[in-house]
Amino acid sequence: MSRLLHLLKSRLPRDLTARSAISRSSLRTISCTSRRESGQSDTSSILGKRWKDTADTVVIGGGCVGVSLAYHLAKSGMKDVVLLEKTELTAGSTWHAAGLTTYYHPGINLKKVHYDSIKLYELLEAETGQAVGFHNPGSVRIAATAARVDEMKYQMTRTHWHVTEQYFIGPEKVHELFPLLNMDKVLAGLYTPGDGHIDPYSLTMALAAGARMYGAQIYNPAPVTALKSTPDGKWDVHTPHGTIRANRIVNASGFWARELGQMIGFDHPTIPVHHQYVVTATVPEVKALKKELAVIRDLEASYYLRQERDGLLFGPYEKMEKMVLQDSWVREGVPPGFGKELFESDLDRIMEHVEMAMEMVPVLKTADIINIVSGPITYTPDLLPMVGPHQGVPNYWTAIGFGYGVIHAGGIGKFLSDWIRNGEPPYDLIECDPNRYGKWADIPFMCAKARESYGFNNVVGYPKEERFEGRPTERTSGVYDLLKGKCSMGFHAGWEQPHWFYKSGDDTGYKPSFRRTNWFGPVGRECKLVMERVGVIDLTPFGKFRVKGKDSHKLLDRLFANTMPKVGQTNISHMLTPSGRVFAEVTITQPSPGEFMLITGSGSELHDLRWIETEASEGGYDVEITNITNDLGVLGVAGPNSRAVLQKLTNEDMSDTGYKFLQCKTIELAGVSVQAIRISYSGELGWEIYVDQKNMATVYRGIMEAGKAHGIDNFGTYAMNSLRLEKGFRGWGAEMNCDTNPLEAGLEYFIKLNKPADFIGKAALQEIKAKGLKRKLSYISVDTDDIDPEGNETIWLNDKVVGNTTSGAYSYSSQQSLAFAYLPIDLTSVGQKVEVELLGRKYPAMVIQEPLVLTEPTRTRLQKKAKSKAKPAV
Numbered sequence: 001m002s003r004l005l006h007l008l009k010s011r012l013p014r015d016l017t018a019r020s021a022i023s024r025s026s027l028r029t030i031s032c033t034s035r036r037e038s039g040q041s042d043t044s045s046i047l048g049k050r051w052k053d054t055a056d057t058v059v060i061g062g063g064c065v066g067v068s069l070a071y072h073l074a075k076s077g078m079k080d081v082v083l084l085e086k087t088e089l090t091a092g093s094t095w096h097a098a099g100l101t102t103y104y105h106p107g108i109n110l111k112k113v114h115y116d117s118i119k120l121y122e123l124l125e126a127e128t129g130q131a132v133g134f135h136n137p138g139s140v141r142i143a144a145t146a147a148r149v150d151e152m153k154y155q156m157t158r159t160h161w162h163v164t165e166q167y168f169i170g171p172e173k174v175h176e177l178f179p180l181l182n183m184d185k186v187l188a189g190l191y192t193p194g195d196g197h198i199d200p201y202s203l204t205m206a207l208a209a210g211a212r213m214y215g216a217q218i219y220n221p222a223p224v225t226a227l228k229s230t231p232d233g234k235w236d237v238h239t240p241h242g243t244i245r246a247n248r249i250v251n252a253s254g255f256w257a258r259e260l261g262q263m264i265g266f267d268h269p270t271i272p273v274h275h276q277y278v279v280t281a282t283v284p285e286v287k288a289l290k291k292e293l294a295v296i297r298d299l300e301a302s303y304y305l306r307q308e309r310d311g312l313l314f315g316p317y318e319k320m321e322k323m324v325l326q327d328s329w330v331r332e333g334v335p336p337g338f339g340k341e342l343f344e345s346d347l348d349r350i351m352e353h354v355e356m357a358m359e360m361v362p363v364l365k366t367a368d369i370i371n372i373v374s375g376p377i378t379y380t381p382d383l384l385p386m387v388g389p390h391q392g393v394p395n396y397w398t399a400i401g402f403g404y405g406v407i408h409a410g411g412i413g414k415f416l417s418d419w420i421r422n423g424e425p426p427y428d429l430i431e432c433d434p435n436r437y438g439k440w441a442d443i444p445f446m447c448a449k450a451r452e453s454y455g456f457n458n459v460v461g462y463p464k465e466e467r468f469e470g471r472p473t474e475r476t477s478g479v480y481d482l483l484k485g486k487c488s489m490g491f492h493a494g495w496e497q498p499h500w501f502y503k504s505g506d507d508t509g510y511k512p513s514f515r516r517t518n519w520f521g522p523v524g525r526e527c528k529l530v531m532e533r534v535g536v537i538d539l540t541p542f543g544k545f546r547v548k549g550k551d552s553h554k555l556l557d558r559l560f561a562n563t564m565p566k567v568g569q570t571n572i573s574h575m576l577t578p579s580g581r582v583f584a585e586v587t588i589t590q591p592s593p594g595e596f597m598l599i600t601g602s603g604s605e606l607h608d609l610r611w612i613e614t615e616a617s618e619g620g621y622d623v624e625i626t627n628i629t630n631d632l633g634v635l636g637v638a639g640p641n642s643r644a645v646l647q648k649l650t651n652e653d654m655s656d657t658g659y660k661f662l663q664c665k666t667i668e669l670a671g672v673s674v675q676a677i678r679i680s681y682s683g684e685l686g687w688e689i690y691v692d693q694k695n696m697a698t699v700y701r702g703i704m705e706a707g708k709a710h711g712i713d714n715f716g717t718y719a720m721n722s723l724r725l726e727k728g729f730r731g732w733g734a735e736m737n738c739d740t741n742p743l744e745a746g747l748e749y750f751i752k753l754n755k756p757a758d759f760i761g762k763a764a765l766q767e768i769k770a771k772g773l774k775r776k777l778s779y780i781s782v783d784t785d786d787i788d789p790e791g792n793e794t795i796w797l798n799d800k801v802v803g804n805t806t807s808g809a810y811s812y813s814s815q816q817s818l819a820f821a822y823l824p825i826d827l828t829s830v831g832q833k834v835e836v837e838l839l840g841r842k843y844p845a846m847v848i849q850e851p852l853v854l855t856e857p858t859r860t861r862l863q864k865k866a867k868s869k870a871k872p873a874v
Contacts (some may be wrong), residue, residue, distance in 0.1 A: 542596070544627070
């Protein structure tokens with residue numbers, strides 16, 4: 001047995017600091033002694049400063065995230081910023097964090113958060129005079145399998161068009177950066193210069209010093225005892241010292257976030273998990289080094305390891321069956337007084353990872369242990385934080401659920417500060433929107449997903465990734481039971497939705513890959529189905545709202561850049577931010593005078609609803625807004641035979657003249673009253689059918705029975721994506737989002753700058769148009785082999801980065817890979833040649849005329865025109 005293993009198995013863990021404690025029964029809580037507890041009741045003497053009765057913004061929580069927000073708000077010039085901390089700054093998860101900092105993130109938008117954090121930390125000591133203990137020796141993610149090498153190449157193409165430096169390196173360079181590694185299994189590495197670690201306590205104190213320097217007030221101990229909203233949308237924040245009237249409040253309270261949210265009726269899906277790391281004494285081989293070791297992340301063994309003075313610190317992420325949730329805190333609340341305490345360590349949970357770490361870094365075998373830290377960190381179901389204004393109440397913001405608070409703190413503080421001051425997010429970060437979770441995210445789901453997210457921390461991150469714990473939720477459509485055994489389901493905002501369907505002989509199941517995999521052939525079959533016959537798709541996950549009332553038209557005219565549809569008509573409209581960027585894409589129908597139905601993407605449901613409700617409230621509009629997402633099921637019926645199928649089930653005239661494009665009617669279908677909209681579904685003739693969930697299966701069965709003679713079958717969202725790309729249809733969240741304006745996205749047709757209403761973003765868009773565009777969305781074909789673009793890949797020209805893709809797929813109609821991409825204006829002409837990077841290789845690509853395949857309405861119009869010209873003259 002190695003010396004390290006012997007020490008781990010034979011000794012009790014020592015405290016991280018004199019302020020920590022380990023209990024006889026898994027944890028011990030120690031109340032933070034304050035002057036108030038020693039009998040002093042005067043607020044000024046307790047807090048050491050005068051109490052403020054009003055504030056523009058009250059930040060609740062004194063960890064690194066909350067203090068960063070206070071710092072950024074005050075530095076930006078906001079007056080009356082107050083931070084309330086219940087005990088002392090850093091209590092909770094910040095004080096015991098390992099303090100890792102990295103530019104790397106597998107997502108696109110969070111790279112910006114990490115970048116802003118590190119750039120702040122590099123300068124913070126000089127700005128505030130407070131040392132932060134920042135080390136930036138770089139970091140290396142180690143690849144020991146072929147799949148991991150592919151993942152690193154995949155991540156490289158998603159980084160080249162960002163400002164962050166990142167390099168795919170060979171074993172020799174890996175060894176140079178960390179010479180203590182056993183190189184037997186090392187195939188490659190992903191090297192990020194500038195990564196490192198920082199002292200979380202010192203960081204928070206420096207941010208606090210900066211916040212005070214710029215005028216913010218920090219009160220502690222000042223626990224919040226109640227939150228009360230006022231009729232004018234403000235908040236009364238109650239504490240033992242008095243009440244503060246605030247224009248807005250921000251919940252940044254770490255693992256107390258759920259309790260704080262419950263004060264106003266929210267059960268935020270956040271849960272503490274146990275995380276352990278080990279600190280060694282001086283290691284002679286480390287001490288002898290000339291420069292600090294790079295941080296390593298051994299992904300197959302699932303641990304991080306960095307230098308800690310002349311020793312080492314390493315922290316594993318156990319598998320989901322071994323990790324521990326502190327779920328009692330969800331049921332019973334955090335123990336009173338808990339703040340700077342630790343859990344008792346459980347070495348059996350991490351022993352597997354310790355042994356793998358010793359194999360990879362052999363000097364660990366003889367290292368002495370000085371600390372074992374087991375503390376709570378907060379997880380959300382998907383491991384991403386919940387950042388931004390919350391739907392359902394005015395002026396309540398969250399900055400909670402940070403599993404990696406230290407690296408997020410600086411960037412999130414800046415992001416939220418900019419959003420609060422400017423009325424819109426500085427860039428797209430919808431994956432962290434707090435409104436991505438609804439009431440369907442209950443405790444069993446949260447616990448199952450938190451386990452999964454922790455245990456899957458370092459698994460290979462494939463495109464189109466699916467995770468299956470906690471599914472299904474209560475959100476299943478009326479046809480879920482009929483379809484679940486026939487397809488591969490995807491998870492969308494709590495809903496199960498078919499991605500692709502199986503046939504006899506198919507290779508079934510979820511089999512992720514960076515290349516074409518088992519769904520590629522079946523998806524082509526589904527595309528052919530829709531193009532040549534008729535297909536049915538479950539679209540129930542769409543977000544659905546009803547807006548009605550005296551001011552409904554006026555409100556929507558203010559919110560949307562398009563004109564409102566006439567009664568019985570439908571159109572596509574966009575909500576813009578004040579600076580003219582695309583906040584949402586929504587299908588609007590007016591079924592009856594003054595009543596509108598709004599349809600948005602599944603991932604945007606509460607995101608869009610909050611924006612609409614806020615404008616309605618602040619503008620004083622007399623409207624009633626109802627979320628009907630769960631009430632209505634949606635079926636899409638598409639293909640040249642769709643009209644014939646539906647005509648069998650209704651007396652309504654479904655002909656081209658009887659049921660015009662974008663017309664909406666309430667009809668009887670298969671004996672059930674439904675609302676049907678004629679659309680060009682992914683470019684093909686089709687209808688969207690809205691039906692009460694309880695009747696959805698009846699309508700579906702009727703359609704399938706009526707369609708037998710017409711070759712009807714099911715199709716899923718993968719086919720839908722391929723079809724929409726070859727028709728040149730843009731997708732929200734890809735081609736358009738809060739990082740793009742509608743003019744560069746090619747949405748001019750839907751933007752009515754000449755309409756009388758002063759819609760949000762109109763003035764900004766007029767200015768953008770007058771100045772001219774610097775880039776434009778282009779349509780490109782890519783000459784690939786067994787791989788297709790997904791979106792966010794780097795585009796090259798003459799060895800220089802010139803743009804990025806936004807989405808991509810294989811076109812089964814034209815048998816080539818397609819993508820949308822943002823390119824500089826001078827590179828957007830048809831015929832322009834570029835290269836698209838995929839898995840480390842640059843593939844030839846060319847700008848082509850869009851669309852590649854004409855939509856059904858266009859084809860029909862051209863056919864009519866041709867027939868008219870062919871008629872002989874009389």
